[in-house]
Amino acid sequence: MTESAQPPAEATAHVAPGFPVVGVVGGGQLARMMQQPAIALGIGLRVLATSMQDSAAQAVRDVRIGSHEDLDALRAFAAGCDVVTFDHEHVPTAYLEVLEAEGVAVRPGSKALVHAQDKIVMREALTAAGVPCPLWAEVSSSAEVATFAETAGWPVVLKTSRGGYDGRGVWVLAGLEAAHDLMASTTLADGARWLAEERVDFVQELSAQVARSPHGQAVAYPVVRTVQTDGICTEVVAPAPGLTDDEVVAAQHAALTVAGALDVVGMLAVEMFETRDGRVLVNELAMRPHNSGHWSIDGAVTSQFENHLRAVLDLPLGDPSATAPHAVMVNVLGGDKGDMYHAYLHCMARDPGLKVHMYGKDVRPGRKLGHVTVVGDDLHDLLSRAHHAADYLTGTIDE
Amino acid sequence: MTESAQPPAEATAHVAPGFPVVGVVGGGQLARMMQQPAIALGIGLRVLATSMQDSAAQAVRDVRIGSHEDLDALRAFAAGCDVVTFDHEHVPTAYLEVLEAEGVAVRPGSKALVHAQDKIVMREALTAAGVPCPLWAEVSSSAEVATFAETAGWPVVLKTSRGGYDGRGVWVLAGLEAAHDLMASTTLADGARWLAEERVDFVQELSAQVARSPHGQAVAYPVVRTVQTDGICTEVVAPAPGLTDDEVVAAQHAALTVAGALDVVGMLAVEMFETRDGRVLVNELAMRPHNSGHWSIDGAVTSQFENHLRAVLDLPLGDPSATAPHAVMVNVLGGDKGDMYHAYLHCMARDPGLKVHMYGKDVRPGRKLGHVTVVGDDLHDLLSRAHHAADYLTGTIDE
Numbered sequence: 001m002t003e004s005a006q007p008p009a010e011a012t013a014h015v016a017p018g019f020p021v022v023g024v025v026g027g028g029q030l031a032r033m034m035q036q037p038a039i040a041l042g043i044g045l046r047v048l049a050t051s052m053q054d055s056a057a058q059a060v061r062d063v064r065i066g067s068h069e070d071l072d073a074l075r076a077f078a079a080g081c082d083v084v085t086f087d088h089e090h091v092p093t094a095y096l097e098v099l100e101a102e103g104v105a106v107r108p109g110s111k112a113l114v115h116a117q118d119k120i121v122m123r124e125a126l127t128a129a130g131v132p133c134p135l136w137a138e139v140s141s142s143a144e145v146a147t148f149a150e151t152a153g154w155p156v157v158l159k160t161s162r163g164g165y166d167g168r169g170v171w172v173l174a175g176l177e178a179a180h181d182l183m184a185s186t187t188l189a190d191g192a193r194w195l196a197e198e199r200v201d202f203v204q205e206l207s208a209q210v211a212r213s214p215h216g217q218a219v220a221y222p223v224v225r226t227v228q229t230d231g232i233c234t235e236v237v238a239p240a241p242g243l244t245d246d247e248v249v250a251a252q253h254a255a256l257t258v259a260g261a262l263d264v265v266g267m268l269a270v271e272m273f274e275t276r277d278g279r280v281l282v283n284e285l286a287m288r289p290h291n292s293g294h295w296s297i298d299g300a301v302t303s304q305f306e307n308h309l310r311a312v313l314d315l316p317l318g319d320p321s322a323t324a325p326h327a328v329m330v331n332v333l334g335g336d337k338g339d340m341y342h343a344y345l346h347c348m349a350r351d352p353g354l355k356v357h358m359y360g361k362d363v364r365p366g367r368k369l370g371h372v373t374v375v376g377d378d379l380h381d382l383l384s385r386a387h388h389a390a391d392y393l394t395g396t397i398d399e
Numbered sequence: 400m401t402e403s404a405q406p407p408a409e410a411t412a413h414v415a416p417g418f419p420v421v422g423v424v425g426g427g428q429l430a431r432m433m434q435q436p437a438i439a440l441g442i443g444l445r446v447l448a449t450s451m452q453d454s455a456a457q458a459v460r461d462v463r464i465g466s467h468e469d470l471d472a473l474r475a476f477a478a479g480c481d482v483v484t485f486d487h488e489h490v491p492t493a494y495l496e497v498l499e500a501e502g503v504a505v506r507p508g509s510k511a512l513v514h515a516q517d518k519i520v521m522r523e524a525l526t527a528a529g530v531p532c533p534l535w536a537e538v539s540s541s542a543e544v545a546t547f548a549e550t551a552g553w554p555v556v557l558k559t560s561r562g563g564y565d566g567r568g569v570w571v572l573a574g575l576e577a578a579h580d581l582m583a584s585t586t587l588a589d590g591a592r593w594l595a596e597e598r599v600d601f602v603q604e605l606s607a608q609v610a611r612s613p614h615g616q617a618v619a620y621p622v623v624r625t626v627q628t629d630g631i632c633t634e635v636v637a638p639a640p641g642l643t644d645d646e647v648v649a650a651q652h653a654a655l656t657v658a659g660a661l662d663v664v665g666m667l668a669v670e671m672f673e674t675r676d677g678r679v680l681v682n683e684l685a686m687r688p689h690n691s692g693h694w695s696i697d698g699a700v701t702s703q704f705e706n707h708l709r710a711v712l713d714l715p716l717g718d719p720s721a722t723a724p725h726a727v728m729v730n731v732l733g734g735d736k737g738d739m740y741h742a743y744l745h746c747m748a749r750d751p752g753l754k755v756h757m758y759g760k761d762v763r764p765g766r767k768l769g770h771v772t773v774v775g776d777d778l779h780d781l782l783s784r785a786h787h788a789a790d791y792l793t794g795t796i797d798e
Contacts, residue, residue, distance in 0.1 A: 013457070014451060014452050014456075014457045014759070015457070015759060016739070016740075016757065016759050016760055016761060016762075016768075017737055017738050017761065017762070018737075018738030018739065018740040018741060019740045019759070020740070021758075032438060033438070035434075035438060035458075036439070039431060039432070039434060039435055039458045040435070040696075040754070040755065040757070041743075041754045041755060041757060042642075042739075042740070042757030042769070043760050044457070044757070052413060053413050057413075057441070057457075057460070058412070058413045058460060059416065059434075059438045059460070060458075060460060061456070061458070061459060061460050061462065062625060063460065085542035118694075167798075219751075297439075301751075301752050302751070303691045310747070315743055315744065315747055316743075316744065316747035316751065317747075317751065318747065318751050318752070319751040319752045323722060323723070324722070338416055339416050339417030340415070340417065340418075340441075341415075341417040341418045341419070341441070342417060344440075344714055344715075345714065345715065347707070348714055348715035348716075348717070349715035352618075352700075352701070352715065352716065352717050352718040353700050353717070353718045354717075355439070355441045356439065356440060357496055358415065358439070358440060358441030359441065360413070360414060360415050360418075360441050361415055362415060362416065363415075363416070369415075370441070
């Protein structure tokens with residue numbers, strides 16, 4: 001560990017007698033947004049960040065600087081935390097196992113988290129649990145991709161089993177030649193393998209989120225529609241429009257089944273495809289608060305961030321119900337406007353019901369810098385308001 | 400200023416380009432609860448606290464240690480803040496004037512804030528503005544109290560014009576002898592005078608809150624009913640039950656008039672009495688977020704804490720509307736239970752819709768340690784749930 005991982009004594013979390021400290025590995029916006037319910041619940045939040053400028057490091061007092069790929073930094077970070085949880089899935093599984101063996105309460109645990117880290121391990125477990133998935137196969141050559149395509153058809157979706165996120169590590173291949181070229185020119189990361197999947201002809205993409213506690217309590221959030229642009233989630237509508245009751249139950253049931261089968265603790269997001277014939281197939285898993293649940297801060301009785309804290313602390317879970325008929329969340333991605341603060345004047349004056357959430361990040365094109373949420377009765381109006389605000393903040397429009 | 404008022408460089412607020420830093424003088428729960436919307440808005444919050452264990456000092460990164468009665472500490476604190484605002488009214492007026500003369504954006508300004516600091520200055524200004532008040536007079540002897548009682552009747556409410564809060568500095572006097580004994584045995588603080596007021600025979604106590612910006616925009620929150628116990632606000636119901644439309648308009652109009660007449664910037668709480676003949680009379684003012692508005696965190700589109708930040712930054716104000724028919728807030732006061740965290744298990748399991756807000760304070764009998772809020776359709780049910788949770792947290796009941 002680096003010397004700077006030792007903070008001054010006054011920087012350590014202070015809480016009232018009996019209240020716990022939760023350590024969050026990673027200093028991104030998910031850790032940042034955990035601080036809001038941590039303040040309400042009187043819980044101390046400690047963040048392992050790579051710099052004091054990290055999104056979450058700006059928002060908490062107890063910041064430790066270190067790498068999630070440094071076992072000693074992880075050990076020093078965990079000392080004094082009642083529970084350790086995550087802002088991302090990138091801590092090496094072997095290090096989590098060491099921390100657990102040394103008595104650290106890691107939640108979700110390494111045995112669960114590996115399913116969010118390795119997509120082949122995830123596919124194997126979901127298939128064993130009877131959870132509907134697209135056709136899939138582990139492949140090691142373009143010839144095996146072609147064999148898979150004999151059943152699944154072209155195009156084939158090829159993924160690295162580890163290390164991808166926000167659209168990275170995912171390719172859509174038209175045929176054998178494309179598979180050959182990609183696999184010949186790509187070096188897999190340590191421990192990663194190739195996963196071939198059927199390209200699903202979906203009606204819409206869904207996300208079903210559940211929170212689950214160590215003692216097994218679980219609650220299911222409304223199933224939402226997500227829109228991905230270039231692999232990044234850009235819009236969420238809660239609840240997902242047009243789903244039949246059977247589809248909602250199937251999606252929630254699948255998410256609860258995954259949470260139980262994999263012994264997930266904390267928030268679980270199950271990203272799904274709704275197919276043209278009314279089935280829901282699992283696409284990806286995330287075992288932490290997820291972009292598809294940001295609407296819950298302003299639109300649910302208990303936000304995903306509060307329920308994540310309650311779950312990892314084995315507290316009874318809060319009501320995940322929506323507080324309004326519809327909620328719309330739109331991500332604010334970096335554009336050409338370097339200073340977004342002055343755009344507040346226009347956005348807030350135009351829409352007093354707009355809820356703005358910025359992450360304290362410097363602007364880079366395409367980077368997730370924040371999100372906006374609106375809730376209400378008229379979905380068409382909400383979509384228009386949320387997109388206008390996000391577009392104005394980024395500079396895509398100027399009126 | 401003390402040496403410890405100079406924080407390490409890494410403790411200073413970091414914000415994205417163009418985003419402001421708001422300095423809050425005072426490290427209590429009001430500053431703590433400003434941090435939640437500050438995180439959402441991407442605003443840096445700096446807190447002037449008396450110790451790193453202060454309620455707000457636990458929740459923000461940029462903590463400065465110093466006294467609000469130390470001009471040099473205030474100057475050092477203000478340097479680098481875009482705006483300075485307050486958790487309490489106790490900064491000496493003269494120091495605020497010095498800061499303003501030196502170019503600090505103090506909001507609310509000293510000319511407004513003095514009305515929340517000195518009750519005689521407040522009564523003079525409100526009377527001049529035509530805002531209904533109880534009968535009042537400045538008095539300097541028990542004989543003058545008796546003269547006042549010839550018109551107002553006994554009992555008389557006697558207050559120190561400065562320095563009182565949460566029931567301190569307020570006495571109800573049955574007659575001349577009690578006035579004599581009290582005034583003979585009480586030394587007034589520097590600058591404080593005696594204020595005699597009519598004891599109002601009220602139906603209920605109300606609070607009307609407004610937010611107001613430097614450029615004059617103002618929004619009015621629903622008028623709420625407050626219940627005081629031993630001078631401390633213990634229960635708030637939003638909106639106040641049983642008010643006629645005329646009474647609501649009168650209360651909101653009075654609050655907006657006060658805000659405009661006194662040039663208030665930020666949140667203003669106007670505590671009022673509803674009389675048996677349907678009038679509303681102003682009791683006290685607070686120019687900051689106020690206990691009577693804590694319900695707005697969970698029950699309004701824009702909380703009082705967010706609108707306070709938006710107002711002092713001269714941003715357009717957020718919608719103050721309630722999101723449900725009723726909200727009930729009950730304070731959690733210190734009792735005989737030293738560790739409140741373990742009470743979470745029972746409270747949260749019993750009521751998944753309960754919103755808990757703890758302030759990170761050590762338990763002392765009667766101290767405000769937190770509050771709980773519930774929102775919904777059935778006021779009777781909400782009152783029962785909120786009081787049960789608060790009583791269980793404090794240890795007054797054990798099931």
